[in-house]
Amino acid sequence: MKRNEYDVAVIGAGAAGLAAAAVTAKAGASTVVIDRDVRPGGVLNQCIHNGFGLHYFKEELTGPEYAARMIRKATEAGAIFRIGSSVMEISPAQADGRRALTLYSKESGVEIILAKAVILAMGCRERTRGNLATPGSRCAGIYTAGLAQRMLNVEGKLPGTSAVIVGSGDIGLIMARRLTWSGIPVKAAVEIQPKPAGLARNIAQCLEDFGIPLYLSTAVTKISGKDRVESVTIAPLDDPTAERVIECDTILYSVGLIPENELSRKAGVVLDPKTNGPVVEEGVYETTEKGIFACGNVLHVHGLADQASEEAERCAESALRSIGMR
Amino acid sequence: MEKICIVCPKGCRLSISQDGDKINVSGNFCPRGVKYAEQEILDPRRVVTAVAPTDSESQPFLAVRTPDMVAKAKIPGILTKIYALRLKAPIPAGTVVLENCDGEGTPVITCMDLD
Structure with a gap:
């Protein structure tokens, strides 16, 4: 097994991880950024729509463009990338305070990376139909919005021929426009809350632009279909008898995100039941495990990628202080 | 007419009225909202x-x-x-x-x- 030693190991090469790595590497800390995907950028690479970077770069960029700028920043600062590599485990602190990360990749098998500070930047997962326990058939054609986004924007696969969006998170709204622009009519977006979850601009440019109805205070009461989705039944909360059946073969769930903390939990990091992210000291970003920091969507869900990047920079400064490099 | 400004994530709710050739805009937080409202009335545009x-x-x-x-x-x-x-x-x-x-x-x- 190879042994690699760094000052800082960043787990996740998305909006947060890249920004953190750029800061620590620029300060002279030897920095490795680890990501399981085949290219750095995280979810930004599948977010081909514009709207990124207005705060951070003072320019409106698409997700891949935002990612490319952050990758350049981290690369120019001297960060080392380990892509196609998954972190399986973070060890307890050794006598010298360092942590051992167990890394797995197709190319090199199992490796150990030693780091003085670890920055968690793994982002989120999407909540699914299972989280909502929507009644009805368990047929094909039910996706999370982000999965459908990856299919369409990265793999170029059409997820179906007509769709209903459940929930009104930004990814779902963006996908309503993306599906429409791909020739897949979107029949409706259905939100159980009285107010939409996503940004007002996305309601305007992704639903209203195409005349897609948004049903608020409305629940999905049933999914029907034998092998494939055939229809979805919805009903307003204040009158459950006023059911409406919408025919479609595809359902996208856009019902929130959950910070992805399996790795953190295994490392003994205590999680906040409210945010599902690590408990951290305000402004310090250090978790309950010494030398392990957290930023971006793995800490709590951010509205904008720019905010995740900005938080990551503050977190990186804090990590640098902890190893005496600030 | 009510329109949501799509220029930035803030999403201002614009009230737009037309007075002859003049377009009146209110509810905008910054000048880009006025420009957006005028464009939305005269020649609606989007990034593809x-x-x-x-x-x-x-x-x-x-x-x-x-x-x-x-x-x-x-x-x-x-x-x-x-x-x-x-x-x-x-x-x-x-x-x-x-x-x-x-x-x-x-x-x-x-x-x-x-x-």
């Missing part, structure tokens, strides 16, 4: 983002965009042109792959490297 097919096995589709907004009515035609592309690797990000997609000189450019 999509993916174009490639000949690459590892990246079968590549993110592309119009660098500027195009007339809303022209978007379906622009999408048809984008989907008919067959991009050949390698192409660096920012390369023009369609010149003048809207008849007004707006190009379509790549948003990431095609390796």
Whole structure:
């Protein structure tokens, strides 16, 4: 097994991880950024729509463009990338305070990376139909919005021929426009809350632009279909008898995100039941495990990628202080 | 008329009224809201983002965009042109792959490297 030693190991090469790595590497800390995907950028690479970077770069960029700028920043600062590599485990602190990360990749098998500070930047997962326990058939054609986004924007696969969006998170709204622009009519977006979850601009440019109805205070009461989705039944909360059946073969769930903390939990990091992210000291970003920091969507869900990047920079400064490099 | 400003994530709720040739806008937080409202009334425009097919096995589709907004009515035609592309690797990000997609000189450019 190879042994690699760094000052800082960043787990996740998305909006947060890249920004953190750029800061620590620029300060002279030897920095490795680890990501399981085949290219750095995280979810930004599948977010081909514009709207990124207005705060951070003072320019409106698409997700891949935002990612490319952050990758350049981290690369120019001297960060080392380990892509196609998954972190399986973070060890307890050794006598010298360092942590051992167990890394797995197709190319090199199992490796150990030693780091003085670890920055968690793994982002989120999407909540699914299972989280909502929507009644009805368990047929094909039910996706999370982000999965459908990856299919369409990265793999170029059409997820179906007509769709209903459940929930009104930004990814779902963006996908309503993306599906429409791909020739897949979107029949409706259905939100159980009285107010939409996503940004007002996305309601305007992704639903209203195409005349897609948004049903608020409305629940999905049933999914029907034998092998494939055939229809979805919805009903307003204040009158459950006023059911409406919408025919479609595809359902996208856009019902929130959950910070992805399996790795953190295994490392003994205590999680906040409210945010599902690590408990951290305000402004310090250090978790309950010494030398392990957290930023971006793995800490709590951010509205904008720019905010995740900005938080990551503050977190990186804090990590640098902890190893005496600030 | 009520319109949500799409210029930034703030999403101001604009009240727009027309007084002859003059367009009155309120509810905007910054001057970009006025510009957006006028455009939305006279000549609604949007940025187009999509993916174009490639000949690459590892990246079968590549993110592309119009660098500027195009007339809303022209978007379906622009999408048809984008989907008919067959991009050949390698192409660096920012390369023009369609010149003048809207008849007004707006190009379509790549948003990431095609390796």
